[in-house]
Amino acid sequence: MSATSITTEALKLEPVATEKPIGQWGLAWRRLRRHKLAMIGLVMLALIVFGSLTAEWIAPYGFETQDLDRTYAPLFAPGAPGRPMHLLGTDSLGRDVASRLLYAGRISLSVALTVTVLTIITGTLIGAVSGAFGGWVDMVGMRLTDVMLTLPQLPLLLIMSSSLRQFAQLQKFLGSNLSVAIIIFVLVVFGWMTVARLVRGSVLSLRGLDYIAASRALGASESRIILQHLVPNSLAPIIVAATLGFGDVIIQESALSFLGFGIMPPVPTWGNMLNAARGAPLEYLFTQTLSPGFCIFITVLAVNFIGDGLRDALDPRLKL
Amino acid sequence: MTNFIIRRLIQSFVLLFFISILIYVILNIVPGGPFDQLRFSNPRVTQTHIDRLNAMLDLDKPLFPGQYCPMVNGVQQPCRFDQGRYVRWLVKVFRFDFGDSWTMQVGTPVLTLIWRRLGYTVLLMGLSTVLAILLAVPIGIYSAVKQYSIADYVATTLAFFGQSMPTFWTGLMAISIFAVALGWLPTGGVRESGAEGDIIEALMRVLTFGRLYPELAGQEGKFILDGLRHVALPVLVLTYFNMAAWVRYTRSSMLEVLRQDYMRTARAKGLRERVVILKHGLRNALIPLITYLALILPGLFAGAIITESIFSWPGMGRMQIDAITNVDWAVVQGLLVIQALLIIFSNLLADVLYAVVDPRIQYS
Numbered sequence: 001m002s003a004t005s006i007t008t009e010a011l012k013l014e015p016v017a018t019e020k021p022i023g024q025w026g027l028a029w030r031r032l033r034r035h036k037l038a039m040i041g042l043v044m045l046a047l048i049v050f051g052s053l054t055a056e057w058i059a060p061y062g063f064e065t066q067d068l069d070r071t072y073a074p075l076f077a078p079g080a081p082g083r084p085m086h087l088l089g090t091d092s093l094g095r096d097v098a099s100r101l102l103y104a105g106r107i108s109l110s111v112a113l114t115v116t117v118l119t120i121i122t123g124t125l126i127g128a129v130s131g132a133f134g135g136w137v138d139m140v141g142m143r144l145t146d147v148m149l150t151l152p153q154l155p156l157l158l159i160m161s162s163s164l165r166q167f168a169q170l171q172k173f174l175g176s177n178l179s180v181a182i183i184i185f186v187l188v189v190f191g192w193m194t195v196a197r198l199v200r201g202s203v204l205s206l207r208g209l210d211y212i213a214a215s216r217a218l219g220a221s222e223s224r225i226i227l228q229h230l231v232p233n234s235l236a237p238i239i240v241a242a243t244l245g246f247g248d249v250i251i252q253e254s255a256l257s258f259l260g261f262g263i264m265p266p267v268p269t270w271g272n273m274l275n276a277a278r279g280a281p282l283e284y285l286f287t288q289t290l291s292p293g294f295c296i297f298i299t300v301l302a303v304n305f306i307g308d309g310l311r312d313a314l315d316p317r318l319k320l
Numbered sequence: 321m322t323n324f325i326i327r328r329l330i331q332s333f334v335l336l337f338f339i340s341i342l343i344y345v346i347l348n349i350v351p352g353g354p355f356d357q358l359r360f361s362n363p364r365v366t367q368t369h370i371d372r373l374n375a376m377l378d379l380d381k382p383l384f385p386g387q388y389c390p391m392v393n394g395v396q397q398p399c400r401f402d403q404g405r406y407v408r409w410l411v412k413v414f415r416f417d418f419g420d421s422w423t424m425q426v427g428t429p430v431l432t433l434i435w436r437r438l439g440y441t442v443l444l445m446g447l448s449t450v451l452a453i454l455l456a457v458p459i460g461i462y463s464a465v466k467q468y469s470i471a472d473y474v475a476t477t478l479a480f481f482g483q484s485m486p487t488f489w490t491g492l493m494a495i496s497i498f499a500v501a502l503g504w505l506p507t508g509g510v511r512e513s514g515a516e517g518d519i520i521e522a523l524m525r526v527l528t529f530g531r532l533y534p535e536l537a538g539q540e541g542k543f544i545l546d547g548l549r550h551v552a553l554p555v556l557v558l559t560y561f562n563m564a565a566w567v568r569y570t571r572s573s574m575l576e577v578l579r580q581d582y583m584r585t586a587r588a589k590g591l592r593e594r595v596v597i598l599k600h601g602l603r604n605a606l607i608p609l610i611t612y613l614a615l616i617l618p619g620l621f622a623g624a625i626i627t628e629s630i631f632s633w634p635g636m637g638r639m640q641i642d643a644i645t646n647v648d649w650a651v652v653q654g655l656l657v658i659q660a661l662l663i664i665f666s667n668l669l670a671d672v673l674y675a676v677v678d679p680r681i682q683y684s
Contacts (some may be wrong), residue, residue, distance in 0.1 A: 035479075147338050152618075154625050155640050156346065157654065162644065163350040214630040253488050255626060257643065258488045274488060278630075282507070286496035293489030301484035308480075 028236075031313035038309020043266035044302035048295075052105035060084035063268050072284040088291045091273070092280060098287075101295055102266040109299070110182060111263070112249040115187045117264045119249075120242050122188060123195025127221045129204030130196070142200070153190055157252070160186045161261045179264040183256060187249055194241050202234030237312035243307035247300040254296050283298050324683035325672060332664045339660045340413070344406050347649045353379050354423045354647040377422055377650075381405050392507045409653070418654030420473060423646045430654040433639065439520040441623035448558035450618055456563040456576065460570025462606070463598055464578060475567055482564025491557045491630040498553060510550050511543070519547020521564070554631040554663030558624055569612055574605040612655035614670035618662040622655070 032038055051058065060153045061084070073090040088097040103191070130141035164170065174181050206212060212229055220228070256262030257271025258278075265272055270292045277288035348354050354377075355370045370393075381402050388402035412419060418430035423432065463475040479642055480563040499507040511518040515537040522543035525533040536543065576585065578601060587593075588598045623637030632638070636655070675681045 003340050143335070143338070145620060146335055147342060150335060150339055150660050151342070152622060152656055152663070155644065155652070155656060156343075157527075158625075158641070158644050159346065163346075166350050222617070233358075248482065255486060255488060258486075260631065261615075271488075273494065278492065282496075282500045284502055285492065289489065289492040289496060293493065295491060297481075297485050298376065301480060304484055 010128075023242040028310075029314045032309050035309035035312055037305040038313075041302040041305025041309065045299060045306065048105060048299055048302065049109060050072075051055065052109055053101050055099070055102035055106055059096075059102045060087075061099040063103040064095065064266060065099075066095055074287055089287050091276060091288065097273075097291055100268045100273060101270070101291055104270050104273060104292070105295060107180070107263065107265055107267060107269045108253060108296075110252055111184060111187075111253050111269075112246050114184050115191060115249045115253075116242050116246045118143070118184070118188045119191040119245060120195055120238060123192040124199050124238070126192060126226060127196035127199030127201075141196070145196055148193050149191065153192075154255070157186050157256060158189060158259065158261045158280045160189070161256060169286070176187070179262065180267065183262050184252055187252055191245065194245065195238055197242055198237045199234060199272060203230070203239065205232050206233055224269035230263075240311045240314060242309055243303060247303035247307065250300055250303070321672075321683060323439075323449055325668070328668050328671070332668060336657075336661060339410060340410060340657055341406070343660070345411065347653060348383055349636065350517055353377075354649070357647075366395060368457060369419075377543075379576050406633070409628035411518065413657065418657075420651045422650045423648045424643060426511060426555055427486060427643055431680075434636070434654070434658075437634060437636050437639050438621070439524070441628070441637065442620055443523075444554055444558070444628070444633060445548075445616075445620045445623060447625055448555045449562060451555065451621070452562035452566055453613075455559070456566030457570050457609070459563075460567045461597075461602060462583070463567070464571045464605075465601075467575065474508060474532065476571070477565040479567040482560050483568075485561070486626075487561050487624070488626050488630060490560065491554070491627055494553050494585045495630070498556075505552050506550050508550075508553075508595050508630070510547060510634060512546055515543065515546065517543045519544050519551070522547070532604070544645045554624075554627050554633055558627055566612070570605070573608045574601065577601050577605045579603070607674070610673050610677055611670040614666045614673055617666040618659055621662055622659050 008240070035163055059170045067083075067090060070090050071092055075087070078085055089095055090102065095147055102209065126141055126145075130138045161179075161182050162183070167180065170181075208230065212225060213257050215225055215229065253262060254269065254271030254274065257269050258275045260272075260275055266278070273292040274289060274296075277292065280288045352375055355373045358370065358373075371380065372569075380390065381512075382402040382404050384406055385401045386402065386404060389399040390397045410418065416431075420429060421428045421433060426662045459475050463472040466472050495507050498505050506512075510520070517533065517539060521533045522536055522540040525531075525536050526540055530537065551562075552647075583596060585598055586596045591600075621636060622640070623635040625640055626636040627633070628635045628637035629641050640652070642648075642654055643655065671683070675683060
């Protein structure tokens with residue numbers, strides 16, 4: 001290949017550069033859109049969120065409407081004369097399972113979202129303070145993280161959620177939302193460590209990098225360095241961790257509710273519906289178990305797909 | 321290396337000390353002790369009874385060293401210094417004495433309770449972990465070597481499914497399909513009702529050459545077979561769940577190795593593909609898996625809380641739930657501290673093993 005052909009090649013390519021430049025996030029979105037599983041996950045999650053948000057309008061029954069003539073109805077069972085069909089059957093009190101699943105999704109998803117947001121905030125604060133201040137502050141922060149990571153999680157979640165219920169003042173203050181508030185609190189207390197480590201790590205490593213020093217040498221202000229370089233570069237792993245964490249929170253919340261330590265009936269969640277299914281006579285176990293568990297499975301699967309896609313899209317250096 | 325281990329041991333010791341304080345505080349700041357529920361179930365129980373019960377368990381003393389002002393029959397006694405329940409408990413823990421159970425089996429040492437359950441959990445967790453690794457490692461390797469083939473897509477999708485299916489769902493589904501609809505396997509428990517022995521007792525008899533459980537002579541085979549039928553479903557559920565993670569670890573570790581330069585060198589030398597994959601690839605891909613192998617240890621002790629409670633398996637996981645619902649903090653403290661100890665130890669073990677297997681790793 002001669003030198004002239006290279007120059008013409010370069011000249012041909014030039015018009016592309018005059019197009020509107022694609023930023024880091026635009027590139028990431030492009031890569032994410034090519035990730036088939038992540039797109040499937042996004043569609044699945046969008047459907048689930050839509051279904052739960054519009055539960056009032058699309059659910060054929062209320063979540064507490066009972067039809068005592070039709071308990072443990074099978075899938076596709078007809079409703080009372082003039083009432084809609086029980087698409088997914090009814091439970092022990094004759095409540096429509098499909099409607100309850102929609103309302104339950106609302107609780108499970110909003111608990112998971114709240115926990116994830118609070119986890120990111122707490123983790124970022126602790127991690128950033130540790131990384132920025134260093135010294136004994138860092139020591140205390142990181143030893144605390146170690147301690148929390150070493151504690152056996154599930155038993156302590158069970159203990160704390162059953163213990164906090166004993167505090168009478170909390171009960172008076174929060175009323176029937178108590179079990180929801182407790183679950184959010186304990187899941188945040190045991191969930192912030194991953195984010196804290198990530199944030200601390202990236203604050204420490206980015207501070208010493210050449211391009212930070214370079215932009216400082218070019219006269220960039222401290223706030224510009226933070227907003228232009230530190231935040232975008234440490235955001236990617238946090239977003240991935242938070243997405244995958246969202247799935248974990250859904251599983252943890254439903255596990256606690258399943259074991260009877262989580263969100264209490266009559267508030268329906270997928271977990272406590274499964275707990276109720278456990279008490280059903282054995283011949284009804286399959287129909288009672290199938291749909292609530294499937295909702296958890298499909299939601300977590302969707303989130304895991306998205307998380308996997310995000311990891312590939314946001315951090316091309318990290319393959320799998 | 322020796323320096324590294326010594327330093328880590330000292331750090332672990334300090335870490336464990338803080339963990340023990342935290343566990344003790346979390347358990348004991350809750351209002352109402354283990355006997356609070358007695359008053360609801362039996363109206364004749366008065367505060368005096370409860371006070372006396374609490375005094376028996378040392379619960380009237382302060383948590384940490386401080387002043388102790390006892391009330392005896394409503395009369396205030398002079399205050400005196402008390403070293404506190406935590407210190408007394410910690411001193412006993414150093415001698416590996418975790419005290420006696422409060423409510424589950426009053427007066428039985430916690431360690432005795434643990435010994436009674438440990439066998440069941442080790443059997444369940446051991447079987448499911450070994451099966452998961454034996455199945456998952458070959459699948460992960462195959463799926464990495466044949467990346468983007470149909471087999472790879474099937475394996476990764478199934479691994480995704482396994483990670484997204486909570487065991488409390490797969491467990492209930494397994495019961496309703498294999499135990500209820502098909503009737504192949506029992507729904508839970510360890511033994512047929514009315515059986516005079518079970519798989520653990522039979523195995524203990526075999527392992528001690530008949531010294532333990534002499535009454536089971538000649539029936540070991542029957543009980544072991546019956547036990548395997550009972551353990552099959554929980555093992556199935558846990559194996560699938562664990563497999564998902566192991567397939568992903570193995571696959572990604574193998575993919576990493578496959579694009580190394582020494583793989584190309586091996587091929588360029590003219591080695592057969594089999595030798596390249598198995599000798600140069602696999603052996604290096606297994607190194608990071610050793611870390612995960614060491615992290616199994618705490619689970620072997622702690623058991624699977626959810627799976628054991630679904631299948632009424634009398635292991636350590638069920639014991640934790642039972643102890644928590646019965647407010648038996650003596651048992652819970654013991655279990656949590658031993659678990660934390662094992663977690664710390666297995667982390668250290670993983671680091672050391674890693675350095676032993678992989679000479680590129682050096683700790684300073």
